[in-house]
Amino acid sequence: MDFDGLKQLMRDNGIVGCGGAGFPSYAKLNDKADTLIINCAECEPLLRLHRQLIEVRAKEIVETASFIAKTIGAKEVVIGIKAAYKKAVAALRNQIGDSNFVRIHLLPEVYPAGDELVLIYETTKRVIRPGQLPASVNVLVYNVETIYNVYRALHGHPVTHKFVTVTGEVNQPETFYAPIGSKIFGLVKRSGGQKIDDPAFLIGGPMMGFLGSDQDVVTKTTNAIIVLPKDHPVVLRKKMKPRIDLKRAMAACSQCSYCTDMCPRHMLGHPIDPAAFMRVVSNQDAHNVGPYLNARYCSSCGVCEAYACHQGLSPRILLGFVKNNIRASGIKYPDYDGPVVPDEEMDFRRVPLKRLVARLDLEKYADPAPIYEEPINAKEVDIKLLQHVGKKAIPVVKINDHVKEGDIIAHYDDTSLSVNIHASIDGTVSEITSTYIRIRK
Ligand code: SF4
Ligand code: SF4
The missing domain is CATH 3.10.20.600 (Ubiquitin-like (UB roll))
Known part of the structure; x- marks a missing residue:
């Protein structure tokens, strides 16, 4: 299979990033990449599916990752996985043997080790400039389940x-x-x-x-x-409203700068500065627009609100609010052309996962x-037409059509980023709306 064939396979089989926003995997493929990184950091507390999938499917994952890397002409595969996932690491070691094409990079038990930019820096020491993509440093990143979905697609099974x-x-x-x-x-x-x-x-x-x-x-x-x-506390934090949070910031932000010191993107040298942002937003300062514009470099990881802030404030929510409003108003961001220098003290400022779990009361x-x-099994499924970044897939079935698991029920929109959507059970199409297709067994 060549590069274009792999791209089409991913699009036809509906493969997207299995977490986060669901960026279509075909659109990430890059024939300039010299390194394929498999993201098995799985750093969010309580999540554990990637390490478990590796424990049972190490062979398929290593072979498929090698296949993708060779197809795009990459020189190596790096599997970024936490040393704490001992069984998964052992399964990978057993599979990789003395390969000089696939290597394991052991990650510390910190949050957010799986942030794509953090992972790339950790495994290759390459720094992505603010606003740029992994392709800018010749790297391609997929997570474990995405690789497993490519393996399944290669054997005739769509997502x-x-x-x-x-x-x-x-x-x-x-x-x-x-x-x-x-x-x-x-x-x-x-x-x-x-x-x-x-x-x-x-x-x-x-x-x-x-x-x-x-x-x-x-x-x-x-x-x-x-x-x-x-x-x-985790639920209450998710319910916080920007309007209330702004008032709390005005009353209680001490400008201690812990949120900036511990911000993973700030530590990479990006111009995001939550403490400066809290200062301008809580003083309603319209003279200094830099901290507002730099909100775009926030990854929404939540370290500032859930761990760093001793006052229980939420820079993340306010940054998100500003970021969304700037985006909605169509303002074009200026490119950042300043220096990008990772913090030498980064290793001492990371958030230990165990402490984070305790802090979150989990x-x-x-x-x-x-x-x-x-x-x-499921007797009925409502399959969304938009489960990925980009445009909805377009239904190609009608009410009362009989479909089998794996049939295409909505085709990708050719005019934009989009992937196929497939029936997940055998059954009859009972409803089609602007957002989903219902299938009854
Ligand atoms: S959520 Fe907070 S800590 Fe995370 S990137 Fe944004 S400002 Fe930094
Ligand atoms: S950590 Fe909290 S109190 Fe300190 S500067 Fe950031 S928002 Fe303000």
């Missing part, structure tokens, strides 16, 4: 299922292989049911995830469902959530 860890206040935390479009309440039920009445459902990790409901559905980017009490939920590779 129809997603590994999802269900944990928190459930009787039996587990990691399922769920049909895309399955309802969250069904997965919680399969995990032995919720232990508390009227919980909150956190979709994704405690740091970067969002609050949803048990009626939400699994998408290609759903890594975890964390069931928590509604008054849990220690009691840190149980194993064993992986089950056997796909689970």
Whole structure:
């Protein structure tokens, strides 16, 4: 297979980044990249599917990563994985042997080790300039499940299922292989049911995830469902409003600068400075626009609010608010042309994961959530037409059509970033809306 063939395979089979925003994987492929990095940092507290997938599928992942790297002409594959994931590291070592094409880079147990820019610096010492992509330093990064999806596509299986860890206040935390479009309440039920009445459902990790409901559905980017009490600190933090947070910042920001000192992007030398931002925003200072414009370099990792700030303030929420408003108003950012120098003291300022879990009051939920590779059943699925960055896929089925698992039900929009969407179960199309296609078994 050549470069274009691999690109088309990824697009046809609906492969996107399995977490985060779901950037289409075909659009990341880059034939100038000399290094393919596999991201197995999995640094969000309570998430554990990538390390478990490696434990059972190391062979497929190493072989597929090597295949992709050779197809794009890269010189090496680097697997960035935390030393703490001992079983997964052993499985990889067993597979890699004395290869001089694939190497493991052991990462410390810190947050956010999986931030793409942090991971690239950690594994290659290359620094991506603010606003630039990994391609600018000739690197390509995919996560473990994305590589596994390429393996499946090479064997004729498009993306129809997603590994999802269900944990928190459930009787039996587990990691399922769920049909895309399955309802969250069904997965919680399969995990032995919720232990508390009227919980909150956190979709994704405690740091970067969002609050949803048990009626939400699994998408290609759903890594975890964390069931928590509604008054849990993580839930309360997710409910904070910029308007209230601004007032709190005006009253309580001490300008200690801990948020800036510990900001992972600031430590890489990027011009994001949450303390300076808090100063201008809480003083409603319109003279100094730099901190507002530099909000774009915030990754929303949450270190500033969840760990650094001793006053419980949230630079992340206010930065996000400003960033979204600047984007919505169509203002074009000036390119950053200043120096980018990583902080020499970075190693001493990182956030230990264990301390973060304690700070977030999540220690009691840190149980194993064993992986089950056997796909689970669903009687009905609502498959979203937009599960990726870019444009919605366009339905190619009609009501009452019979479809089989793996059939294309919506084709990518050729005019933009977009990937195919496939049926995740055998059944009949019972509803088509502007946002999803419902299939009943
Ligand atoms: S959320 Fe806070 S710590 Fe993270 S990148 Fe943004 S400003 Fe920095
Ligand atoms: S850590 Fe908190 S109090 Fe200190 S500067 Fe940042 S927002 Fe203000």
